[in-house]
Amino acid sequence: MRGSRRFRWLLRILPADTREAHGHELEQVLRDSYAERHQARHGAIRFWLAVVFDILRVAPRQHAEAAVQDVRYAARSFRRTPGFTLAAILTIALGTGAVTAIFAVVNAVLLRPLPYDEPERVTLVWARHPDGNRVWLAPAELEDARANVPSLEHIVGLTDLELALTGSGAPEQLHAVAASASLLDVFGIRPLRGRGFTSGDDLDSATRVAILSDSTSGRRCSSPSRRMARH
Amino acid sequence: MARRRDPAELLPLTPQMLHVLLALSDGDKHGYAIIKEVSRRTAGQVTLGAGTLYALIKRSLGEGMIVESAERPDPALDDERRRYYRLTAFGRNVAVAEVNRLESIVEQARAKRLVGPGRARRA
Secondary structure, three states: OHHHHHHHHHHOOOOHHHHHHHHHHHHHHHHHHHHHHOOOOOHHHHHHHHHHHHHHHHHHHHHHHHHHHHHHHHHHHHHHOHHHHHHHHHHHHHHHHHHHHHHHHHHHHHHOOOOOOOHHHOOOOOEEOOOOOEEOOOHHHHHHHHHHOOOOOOOOOEEEEEEEEOOOOOOEEEEEEEEOOOHHHHHOOOOOOOOOOOHHHHOOOOOOOOOOOHHHHHHHOOOHHHHHHOO | OOOOOOHHHHOOOOHHHHHHHHHHOOOOEEHHHHHHHHHHHOOOOOOOOHHHHHHHHHHHHHHOOEEEOOOOOOHHHOOOOOOEEEEOHHHHHHHHHHHHHHHHHHHHHHHOOOOOOOOOOOO
């Protein structure tokens, strides 16, 4: 019977314990009411409006009462068996923590897209030393690659540096990366302020140019315009 | 031994709850019969929805104001899926306490001549 299915669907709005205790009776009452009223003028529409309004009005309070009952039951259980309850809480806390940590790693490594354009086209290349260790390519090898592998749009050399930043304020040791000028082109990014690297910056005779991270820039330079000027 | 509960603990009742207790005061009834009885007695001014009724029944059962009745009418006249409810002595005491409370309010209104003989009723 279509009406019965609709009644059951509507009663799902109520908490499970109410449905288990009185679901069949509720259905029966709804069937009786419907049988009595649906033949009147607009009776079916008025019946359904009244029923839906009634259930929607009653359901939130029923859920709230069910939640309060659950909390009371949990509190009573805790008082009766505190050891077991603490062990259960600890287990859930550790489980939740472990799952959260695993998800954070999976999300960062596998799920979240890398924060630059077309990351699938970017790859990191090492050379393999005869002893098996991975080492960076030498500048000459980069030049060879640029000349002989035209399918690569950009080839960027990178190396770590430890630099001292001096000038205004106390000198500060900074961890830096020295890179070829096309570094920003590879990742499709632009500095927030000032200019990026240009091909001229790759020349041996060029003045050395630096881009500060936002945190370093904010810490060392008092105004945005001064941050821009500090190349 | 269970503590004897004071009916006043449950006051005031909602009008719908009082109507349900009143409906059961003269005999066991199933849910739909309660709805019909309340509607008939109030000339349609109080209509209980099925959701509202069973929320009241659930609360009344929980508070011990009503119980499910084991006695059933003649099976030929009855649908065995229906459950019948009976007012308990405690439920009767709660209903009486609520009626007394309302009566006391009406008496106070009469004493202040808000209502009563000689007062025109305002629509």
